[in-house]
Amino acid sequence: MNAFFLILCPSLKEGLYFVMIIVFRMLVIKREVCGYCGACVSVCPEGALELVDTYLTVDPETCIECGICARICPLGALELKNAE
Ligand code: SF4
Numbered sequence: 001m002n003a004f005f006l007i008l009c010p011s012l013k014e015g016l017y018f019v020m021i022i023v024f025r026m027l028v029i030k031r032e033v034c035g036y037c038g039a040c041v042s043v044c045p046e047g048a049l050e051l052v053d054t055y056l057t058v059d060p061e062t063c064i065e066c067g068i069c070a071r072i073c074p075l076g077a078l079e080l081k082n083a084e
């Protein structure tokens with residue numbers, strides 16, 4: 001998901017502004033690092049990862065960017081990054 005929003009919300013009282021920043025993240029797969037063990041596929045609660053032979057993919061529509069897969073990857077091949 002690629003988006004960055006800065007929302008200024010004027011308060012009805014006292015002329016204050018509340019700033020809400022929403023940063024979308026995305027899962028990045030470092031395929032040159034991946035060892036194709038399949039551990040990330042097993043722990044993904046959304047079934048967003050698929051490993052076919054030696055090709056790991058993530059469905060960005062299904063991924064909720066929870067980071068579980070990145071935390072358990074033994075090779076550090078997955079990283080959640082802020083979308084640019
Ligand atoms: S856990 Fe890491 S090394 Fe294993 S398949 Fe997933 S990304 Fe690759």
Ligand code: SF4
Binds near residue numbers: 027063067
């Ligand atoms: S970040 Fe969460 S939802 Fe997305 S692929 Fe990893 S474990 Fe699945």
